[in-house]
Amino acid sequence: MIRAIVTDIEGTTGSIAFVHEVLFPYARRQLGDFVRQHYQQADVARQLEATREEAAEPDADIERLIAILEGWIQEDRKATPLKALQGMVWEAGYQAGDFTGHVYPDAAEALMRWHEQGYALYVYSSGSIQAQRLLFGHSDVGDLTPLFAGYFDTTTGPKREAESYRRIVEAIGHAPQEILFLSDVVAELDAARAAGLATCQLVREPGMTTGEHPLATRFDEVSLDGMGRDAASFDESHRAEAHCESGGSNDRR
Numbered sequence: 001m002i003r004a005i006v007t008d009i010e011g012t013t014g015s016i017a018f019v020h021e022v023l024f025p026y027a028r029r030q031l032g033d034f035v036r037q038h039y040q041q042a043d044v045a046r047q048l049e050a051t052r053e054e055a056a057e058p059d060a061d062i063e064r065l066i067a068i069l070e071g072w073i074q075e076d077r078k079a080t081p082l083k084a085l086q087g088m089v090w091e092a093g094y095q096a097g098d099f100t101g102h103v104y105p106d107a108a109e110a111l112m113r114w115h116e117q118g119y120a121l122y123v124y125s126s127g128s129i130q131a132q133r134l135l136f137g138h139s140d141v142g143d144l145t146p147l148f149a150g151y152f153d154t155t156t157g158p159k160r161e162a163e164s165y166r167r168i169v170e171a172i173g174h175a176p177q178e179i180l181f182l183s184d185v186v187a188e189l190d191a192a193r194a195a196g197l198a199t200c201q202l203v204r205e206p207g208m209t210t211g212e213h214p215l216a217t218r219f220d221e222v223s224l225d226g227m228g229r230d231a232a233s234f235d236e237s238h239r240a241e242a243h244c245e246s247g248g249s250n251d252r253r
């Protein structure tokens with residue numbers, strides 16, 4: 001019996017395009033000025049030191065750090081200090097109303113329904129917890145943060161490692177099989193399953209790589225009875241479309 005649901009963001013509750021065509025370009029444009037203005041602020045300084053460490057460049061100056069971070073945005077590196085700094089930069093964009101967080105209507109509707117039904121809802125994204133709160137707090141359909149019982153990011157661990165999901169299970173306090181993890185990325189779902197969680201893959205776009213997990217094209221197809229639709233029973237036309245290319249857009253990392 002499922003008691004808690006943990007959801008990914010990009011490609012699951014919201015579109016990959018919003019992250020890659022709105023959020024990442026905004027961060028690329030604003031990061032340099034943000035770092036130059038705030039590098040002495042304690043939380044920013046901490047992330048810059050973590051950037052030096054992760055880049056193995058202990059003597060990198062501010063301009064070199066900016067170049068490293070811009071390169072990481074370009075390659076979509078899920079580096080914790082980059083993610084923390086992106087969250088800080090996006091805050092200004094959300095506050096100014098430059099964009100709102102994309103959430104598919106079916107995801108918003110299901111999250112509201114599940115919350116009302118008593119499921120404990122959590123987010124697990126490579127985006128920092130601050131970035132997650134901002135996206136759902138300034139979503140297309142308003143403030144969705146009251147729906148969530150908690151948030152996990154890369155400070156819990158990388159999304160493709162089973163150990164990260166074991167930590168999440170520990171934090172949530174339910175048995176692993178009582179927790180459903182939703183994602184568009186097979187490697188993340190494989191790691192969650194290795195930790196004992198129930199899984200469901202969101203296949204929102206054609207050309208996506210699928211694996212051995214129950215599939216859903218929208219949140220209203222997600223089964224909470226632990227069964228879900230397996231690959232064999234998945235809508236044939238959608239599967240045919242989904243398999244027309246290998247290495248789909250959900251597997252870019």
Ligand SMILES: CSCCC(=O)C(=O)COP(=O)(O)O
Pocket residue numbers: 008009010011019023078083086124125126127128131132135159
């Ligand atoms: C929290 S919104 C920004 C998402 C982000 O930065 C990212 O890298 C996407 O990661 P996800 O784990 O949600 O696929």
Ligand SMILES: [Mg+2]
Pocket residue numbers: 008009010011012183184185
């Ligand atoms: Mg995703």
